[in-house]
Amino acid sequence: MAAATCAFERAPHLLTGSTMAKNARRFPFANSVKVLQEDVVRAGPAAGASYTLVGALVLFGGIGYGLDHWRNTSPWFLVAGLLLGMVVGFYELVKTTWSK
Numbered sequence: 001m002a003a004a005t006c007a008f009e010r011a012p013h014l015l016t017g018s019t020m021a022k023n024a025r026r027f028p029f030a031n032s033v034k035v036l037q038e039d040v041v042r043a044g045p046a047a048g049a050s051y052t053l054v055g056a057l058v059l060f061g062g063i064g065y066g067l068d069h070w071r072n073t074s075p076w077f078l079v080a081g082l083l084l085g086m087v088v089g090f091y092e093l094v095k096t097t098w099s100k
Contacts, residue, residue: 045096045099046096046097048096049092049093049095049096049097050093052089052092052093053089053090053092053093054089055089056084056085056086056088056089056092057082057085057086057089058085059085060081060082060084060085060088061078061081061082061085062081063077063081064077064078064079064080064081064082064084065077065078065081067081
């Protein structure tokens with residue numbers, strides 16, 4: 001009767017390689033989640049700057065709309081608020097993008 005052999009005797013290539021490679025073979029989902037987390041961390045500042053751009057447009061546009069409604073000066077404060085929102089939003093976007 002032949003002696004039972006373990007998996008490492010039948011496949012010695014499994015003994016070589018790093019711990020990360022062994023873990024990646026055992027837990028492919030964990031490796032995928034780690035890569036996704038790294039991508040999200042790198043994309044965070046750009047996402048924050050884009051939210052700032054949209055937020056500035058909505059905030060200053062809303063203030064301009066409110067002033068127009070209060071003063072009965074149809075589109076002028078709205079246009080000024082949107083322009084100011086664009087300036088502030090793009091300033092934050094450029095500051096975040098060029099800070100590297």
